[in-house]
Amino acid sequence: MLNVNDINVYYGSIHAIKGVSFEVNDGEIVTLIGANGAGKSTILNTISGLLHSKTGSIEFLGERINGVQPHRIVGKGLAQVPEGRRIFLQMTVEENLEMGAYTRPNSEVDPGIADVYERFPRLKERRRQIAGTLSGGEQQMLAMGRALMSKPKLLMLDEPSMGLAPLLVEQIFDIIKELHRSGTTVLLVEQNAQMALSIADRGYVLETGKIVATGTGQELLSNDAVKRAYLGG
Amino acid sequence: MDITVILDYLIRGLSLGSVYAIIALGYTMVYGIAKMLNFAHGDVIMVGGYICFFSMSGLSSHFEEGSVAAMVVPAVAGTLAAMVVCTVLGVTIERLAYKPLRQASSLAVLITAIGVSYFLQNAALLLWSANPKVFTPVVGRGSLQVGPLSISYVTLLTIAVCIVIMIALTTFTSRGKMGKAMRAVSEDKGAAQLMGINVNATISLTFAIGSALAGIAGVLFMSAYPTLTPTTGSMPGIKAFTAAVFGGIGSIPGALLGGLLLGIIEIFAGAYISTQLQNAIVFAVLIVVLVVRPAGLLGKTIREKV
Structure with a gap:
């Protein structure tokens, strides 16, 4: 591959x-x-x-x-979850996920977000929160979820x-x-x-x-x- | 002190501040994305002023004097022409002068921006000479009478345009896909690239928006202060830069707040303290704010979580 x-x-x-x-x-x-x-x-x-x-x-x-x-x-x-997570700290959890789907057609964004929330229920609870307020573990989950958004x-x-x-x-x-x-x-x-x-x-x-x-x-x-x-x- | 007089100054301050805010948006958005101070931004305003001036004077002779078309068509066409030319100019400047310096030190970029500023001023001098042109306001010279207050149409238009631009930009950056991508790029270029965002295209888009706004600002500023020369752009440019820093550079609401406050302070300082010290007072306020809040009024200092 x-x-x-x-x-x-x-x-x-x-x-x-x-x-x-x-x-x-x-x-x-x-x-x-x-x-x-x-x-x-x-x-x-x-x-x-x-x-x-x-x-x-x-x-x-x-x-x-x-x-x-x-x-x-x-x-x-080919997606990368970078070192130190590098999520967008000033954007909300959901906006971070949307950015992950930047290369995908708009119709895939919502189902993609639903998939990520299913995998990381914690992120769903915090969907409207600014990413900078998440704990380290949650930030890592967000970074992974964000990368998965690009399929x-x-x-x-x-x-x-x-x-x-x-x-x-x-x-x-x-x-x-x-x-x-x-x-x-x-x-x-x-x-x-x-x-x-x-x-x-x-x-x-x-x-x-x-x-x-x-x-x-x-x-x-x-x-x-x-x-x-x-x-x- | 008479309340009507104070209100009158306040409205004039808001109007001047609206122009500063529109210009400051260009500084602050470009800074947010490219982390550079585009000191040529003020001169793009001047170019916008000239383009609008020539379009309007060229077109107005084709319409019957006093007719509605003669009032509307040249003004609208002139403003649009200024926006289009400024957009192309801004994007071209970025491509030719700043893009090759993406990896260079910020000092090199700063010096280049100052160089571009002088280049534009001297090109304007060569093309349009040093003789001042008298700009015709895009709306009539009349004014609206509200009780004892008389508010000129230019003032009203300026404030209205500023409100529309603010709403449009806020919506764009908080809802639009490209707008969100802009915020992502301004926060972390590398991570944005890993999302599949084209960083160069996003930077170009930012310059395009900032420069189109400079075109509008040029038309509005010249409508209020109608003497047009090749160095006309530098003072509003530097004031708007001050406004952007005052409000917190990189922040869009900060540009609005900084611009409006700066305009109000400038008008009141001129009215009640001294017209000669007007500018000195404006900059002194900036210094005080930066001593107390180094990131500006709405600037954020973000601590990273590890």
């Missing part, structure tokens, strides 16, 4: 992503794990078209998408567990599994390697801009190097 082939991304003179290649197949949950600053978000933002690779290619559903403007990529069925075939999630209490993290991961069951392919970026690998079909370990290990979720969980570096021994 998604084919990333030898991408190199620079921030000015800093070489942030060094020849990274990986793929996500239809129906999988794939995770990219790695420490802070390893380049996980940079990779997602490059796929979304916000950053550009100097080399290589990114193909989505057989179509080259590097060089395509970010707002067109969303329309092709993505591939959903990329950047650190959905960040800053959330353990109970909420469980809840968010349950939602990710549920989304996956209902047919959405997921590319998950996480610092919480334990959680991410336990639900992933496959994973890639990223270190200072390079992929250093890959395997199924279970393989990586039992990999000694991965254990030492990311799973606390």
Whole structure:
């Protein structure tokens, strides 16, 4: 479904992503794990078209998408829930969801919102509230709901567990599994390697801009190097 | 103090303030979206004034003097022409001068905006010379008598236009899909792109709306202060910028409040304190407000949740 082939991304003179290649197949949950600053978000933002690779290619559903403007990529069925959620804090919950459906025909907006409310009843209670007044967990749900509004075939999630209490993290991961069951392919970026690998079909370990290990979720969980570096021994 | 006189000043202040508010909207919307101060905005007003002036004087000879058509057609056509030309001008300025600087430092953008401002003034000087043109108000010079008060048609028109624009813009940004997208872009460009919003098109649209409003403001301002020269736009431009900051830059209701207050303060300061100190007082009030409320009257300081 998604084919990333030898991408190199620079921030000015800093070489942030060094020849990274990986793929996500239809129906999988794939995770990219790695420490802070390893380049996980940079990779997602490059796929979304916000950053550009100097080399290589990114193909989505057989179509080259590097060089395509970010707002067109969303329309092709590739949505991202960005790091730090980045919901529109001054807009209401419902307006945030409407923005998520920006690329969809108007007739899909209301049914889409109804679907999101069914999945996240909490958001329905707060539909008229300004998003900035939501709790961290609710904001994460809104960010995910907003991304779902674009009816993505591939959903990329950047650190959905960040800053959330353990109970909420469980809840968010349950939602990710549920989304996956209902047919959405997921590319998950996480610092919480334990959680991410336990639900992933496959994973890639990223270190200072390079992929250093890959395997199924279970393989990586039992990999000694991965254990030492990311799973606390 | 006579209440009629005070009311008269108040209405004049509201009218002047309405013009400032309409101009301030252009500053505040562009700032909200592109995070830049478009100092050429005032000069777009001047261009609007000239376009309306030439359209009206060109057309009026084709109509019988004193007829209804002679009163209505040139004024309406002149205003529309000013709006269209200003819109095209605003969008062109953004494309040619500001868009290439999207990633540049804000200082570079600011200097460019000042450069565009001088460019427009000098282009106007070249095209239309420094000789002042005397603008004919778009509505007759008459006035409406309300009891002891006499309110000129220009004043009434200005206030009415300001109210209509405010209602239209508020509806657009709170209900329309494009309007909401504008708010999304002004809050977070990256996230807006991830929603599939075309940020460049949204910025162009903002410049288009702001500049069309500048066209209207030019016509209204020139109807009240009819001496038209290539530097006519700079003073109302800088006052409206002050109004936008006063009200809280980036906020549409703030532009309205700031504009109206500024107009009222200016008229009262001129009437009761000193016409020479009028502008100094206006700017002094701005300084006081910014010391007490740095974000302006309706400006928001938002704390992010992590």
